[in-house]
Amino acid sequence: MLKLYDVDISSRLLLGTAQYPSPATLMDAIKASQTEIITVSLRREMSGSKSGDGFWGLLRSLELRVLPNTAGCHTVKEAVLTAQMARDVFSTDWIKLEVIGNHDTLQPDVFALVEAARILAKDGFKVFPYTTDDLVVAERLLEAGCDVLMPWCAPIGSAMGPLNVHALRSIRGHFPGVPIIVDAGIGRPSHAAAVMELGFDAVLLNTAVAKAGNPVSMASAFAKAVGAGYQAHHAVMLEPRDLAVPSTPVIGKAVFT
C-alpha cells in the first residue's frame, strides 16, 4: 500500500484531467485507469462562474481524492496564492506545486519551488513538488517540509519517457523511505513500466492518456503497465548478462536414436 501524507492509496497511477476530447471520455478514462487520485488545475475563471459546477461538478461526482495543481504559475507569489485558492475551492490541503521557470520546456524553477514549498508547508499544506531529477534540489525540498517528491522523467507533455535513467536511479537510491512519484514526460505504457521497475512508488500522467487515439483504452493499458512494473520490481529482476545462458541444460540430453 502506498502512503502519501498518512493516506493509504492502492492505485499507483495518478491521472491528470486536462485536454480530454470530452468530460464523458475523461470520466470513462478515470474509471478505466482505476486511479484514486486525480489532478485538477485551478483556473481563475472558475471563481467567476455562475454555477461553478459544470466540469468540476462532474469530477466531484467520482468521489476521488483531488490533487489540485498550480499549473501555469511562474513565481513564488503566484504559486502560493493559487495553492490557497485551490484549498478553498477543492477543500483539500494537498497541493501539487508547480513553478515554471522556462516557457518552452516548462522546466520547473527549482529555486522558487523550494521557497514556495517552504511557505506552503509552514501554512499546513501537504506539498507534492513537481521537480527535476536533481538530487540536491530533492534534498532541499524534503528539508522545506515536503514528504513526497515528484521528479520529471522528461519535459511535460513531451512523451519522451525516462531520459536520464542514471539520475532517476540515483534519486530513488538516495531517498529509500520517501514516496517518489514520477511526474511528466511519460508517453507510453512501457515508459511507465520502466520507471516502476526502477522502484518508484507511482506515476502521474495526463497527456499520454488524454491525447491518445482512444483515451479510455490507453488508461487501462497504463494501469496494467504501472502494475506490472511495480510487481516486477518487487519480484527482483534479472540483471543483463553479456553471454547467452541457456534456459534448458545443453549437456546430458537424452539421445533418441
Place this chain on the structure above:
Amino acid sequence: MANVLVKGAGVAGLTVAYELRMRGAEVTIVDPCENGNSTASWYAGGMLAPWCERESAEQAIVDLGLSAADWWEEVLPGLVTRKGTLVIAPARDVKELDRFAARTSGFVRIGEEAISLLEPDLNGLFRKGLFFEREAHLTPRRVLTELKAVLAALGVQFETEISATKTSDFEWIINCTGMAAADPALRGVRGEMLLLRSKDIALSRPLRLIHPRFPLYVVPRSDHIFMVGATMIESDASGPVTARSVMELLNAAYSVHPAFGEAEVIETGVGVRPAYPDNLPRVVKTENHISINGLYRHGFLLAPAMAKQAADIVRKERRVSRETDCERAGL
C-alpha cells in the same frame, strides 16, 4: 399547420425556424436581445470544418456536419466560402502535424510551394501543412443578420418578449437558448476571441495553427478583418477577456504572420458554449417541448442537422422527410 414558438435567436433558433417554416409551420421567434450579440453564435469562428474538427471530436460531428456547407449555401446563396482549411505548424511544432494528420482525414499534405500558391502572404513562413480542400467558412454575424431577413420575408415573427398566457397558445415550443436553458446536464465552455484589422496581410481561407498547448485559428473576414480564436476554458463565466488569453491569442496570430504584430485590435469577445458531457448535441422532445442544445464549438456546423431533426419531429414525418432531404442533397 403547426403554430410554433422558437426561444432563442442564435444559430440553433434561426435554423430551426427556417426548417419549420419550410415545412409550413407558423413560426414566432422570441429573444430578449435584438441585435444578437448576447448569443454564443455571435462570437463563433464560422468554420464549416468537419474533417478538422475530427481531431478532437467524435465521428458523429463529422457525420452531422458534412452537409452543413450545402445547407447554408442553399439558404443564403453567396455567403459560404468554399476554399478549404489550411493547417500549419511552426517549425518547432512540425511533428504535431503528424499527430493531427493521424487523427483526421480528407486532407492532402502540402509543402512550402503549395502553401504559398494557396496563401501567397505565407510565402517562406511555413514548410509543411495539411490542406482540407472540401471545407468551407462563413461570417457568423453577417449570416445571422441575413438569415433573420430571410425569415422575416418568409413571414416569421420576431418578438423580444412573450407573456406566459400567450406562450401557452403555441402548439410547440422549441428551446434554443443555450446556457440560458438551465439544463443541469449542460456545462459552459468559455471561448475568447479577438478581431484584428490589418491591411498588410490577406488570407483566403481559415488557417489553423498547431501548437502543443494552444490550438488557434485565424479566419479572414471582409474589410481586412481577421477573427482570432478561440480559447477553451471549462467555465460558464462570461466576464471580459483575460490578459493572458489576449496575450496567447495575439502571440499565436503573430506566429502565423509577423504582420499581425502591427494589426489593430478592434474587438475582444467572450461566448459561453453550451456543452453536454460527451460534447455532442442533443435534440430532446418532452410533450410539446423540443430542446436543441449542446452544440458546443460546432454551432454553424451542426445547427442545420439539428434543426432538421427538430422540425421533422414537429411534422411527425421524420422518416419521409429525411428521405426527401437525402434526395435533395443527391445522396
